[in-house]
Amino acid sequence: MYGWMGIILRVDLTSGKIEKEPLSDRLRLNYLGGRGINSRILYDSVGPEVDALSPENTLIFGTGTVVGTIAPSAGRITVTAKSPLTGILGDGNSGGHFSAEMKWAGYDHIVFTGKADRPVYLWIENDHVELRPAEHLWGKTTAETDEEIHRELGDPAIKIAAIGPGGENLVRYASVMFENCHAVGRTGMGAVMGSKNLKAVAVRGTKGVKVAHPGPFMRLSRNLHERIINSPVYKGLAHYGTPYFTVGMYRSGWLAIKNAQTNEWPDVLKLGHKVLKRDYFVKELACTSCPRHCNQAWVVRGGPYTGTHGAKIEYGAIAPFGAGCLISDFGAVAKMNSLCDDYGLDLIELGITLNTVMEWYDRGLITKDDTDGVDIIWGNAEAAIELIHKVARREGFGNLLAEGPLRAAEQIGRGADKYIALHSKGMTYGIDDIRAMKGYALNIATSTRGADHLRGMPGLEMIPQASTPEMLERRFGTTEAGIASSYKKAPLVVYTQNLCTLTDCLELCKYNTEFQGEAMNIEDLAGLFSLATGIEMDEKAMSTVAERIYAVEKAFLVREGMTRKDDIVGGKWGSEPIVGGPAAGERIHPEKFDKLLDEYYQLRGWDSMGIPTTSTLSALGLEDIAEEIRTKSQ
């Protein structure tokens, strides 16, 4: 087989039974790989009756169709299960080198079911697969676990995915850490691993990935590598990583400060990419086959956090921990990033939790009596760090925060929920101020895993140099697609969500695609897929696959009872305008946004309640799902 390895590994943790199952034509031709196949397997195996933290949940690791090849950044992985944070479809996507290693070991997907009666880890060396005891690893950080397993198995080339105390203690937004620095962060997949007593997966592979048309595949790959390197936004990410965004987003007025009470805070410059490069930088590192090397290894060289280090630091940490908490010490923010990696916590959900807690405390909704004496005032890094420890250990006040901001607000009562900046479908994302970017806001409302950028943040509305008016007119019907504040965004958002879906199936990095105003588009993905597998697919055929996958994910949500009422910009951003900064006054206009949602549903072929219609599902070959949805709505 070309492209795919052709094998799904099934591991039943309850019985310890391990089986290798051929990857069916139905799955690979209709859902391609990675997130697409993961989502379909989850739809087929986990219904509304299943609790996310019960043994009945299914946990799926999925590599992609071109993972392990030289296609640019072909080394990502999606981990999927029902989410303990949102109760709906959950997944997270990570870079690093694990995914390619898993492919070279001979597997496209691993499906975990059941629950082990004691902590275990899975060890895969090509055809050899075994569950090994992990009691001695329980309680260890992801870095310690990585080190210990390497010592135990003896080969430095082994790649390891592990949970830390966060996942073990079922923190609802616990992450799975790959090589202890790359995260499947969002939606709490680490807690699902913890609930199954699965501490880690270690893999080593020495098989090859074959492609159907080697010559043309190499030529296209080389062409794409070069286009990425020559694209206008390459340098920023290549030399600074995602921290490059912090100051740029701030200058546009798009960075939320102090739990989004304002978008103005000059101290943000102390958290900028130039500070990282000047004072903390060690080395530029890259994920598998990626020309961009956005990982900026860093070390703290002075002050209270001296010696703390990591292989990368993210805008996703700097924004909520720094700007959101008014903490302007880069070293403290780096320390918080590193604690999240060690404990295995999603730094976005945790960051938004801390932002919200600081506002609750400031407004007197909670006091020291609630916080175990922690003085969690704005800018208090030590207090924030103490709360991170408490969350990971589910200790005192941390036990409440480990439930996530929405559940914590419910417990606290007294209108605490109205201080959460942004949420949708049970997940928060109050970093990028989407009130100024209407396409981005639409993506948040229609994301199939809750509020989040990676389902389809339309980079083309944010980065003017990435498009021309002619290109926008031709592809999205209006030049306004490139204007952040315009509501003419439905076609752009559908396109970007489809692009992201396909990028997640091939398992490439979105930062090398038009998601980030970058080089690769759906046509390029079609080319890579066709040359790798030998199965001809053009842009149109690929887009149909993306529509199918998005419909399956949407159907999963519908089956859980979600409709239009859940496709929202929830939290204070749903009603309040931006205060301060260049985008002050921007808001989500309820009627205009409603109309935009209608346009979006129409393009997707969903009815006015946001439910895929029978004819849409049938046209996508999803008659079985159409039947189930119809029965449910009757």
Place this chain on the structure above:
Amino acid sequence: MAKILIVNASECTGCGACELACSMRNVGEFNPSRSRIQIVSLESDFFRLPVVCSQCYKPPCAAICPTGAITRDEATGIVEVSKEKCDGCRMCEEACPFGNIFFSEQEQKAVKCELCGGDPQCVLFCATKALEFREPEAKTAGKRRALAEKLKEVYQLQAV
């Protein structure tokens, strides 16, 4: 002067594209374990080193080879293994001080970097120029230039 493969270790990001290009060119699949260039990762120190045959002037692998399978082409400078003559005794692995010639289980022969016959594919995919295919002089000249740049900084600091 024949060109050589120059490794600028400080620039390597560990992406592994060189290994993938190499294995595709030489064994027809993407498989780093069969690549003739190998990236060594010292994970906790963030250090990555592409290790590859430097096409020695007097190759110890050739000197030890009992069948005369390993020869150096005077014109191109490439040290090559004759598939016909190699009998898989593995003594060349022993002789090479750097681990740059090794036994292939699949081929049952010794394999090493042969610069893709003069057009090394790994270089084409190296985004940071950690690998370059240039005249040997460029390697040492580059180092001398880097030294000069550094000294310049030192002197300027002293002048302030």
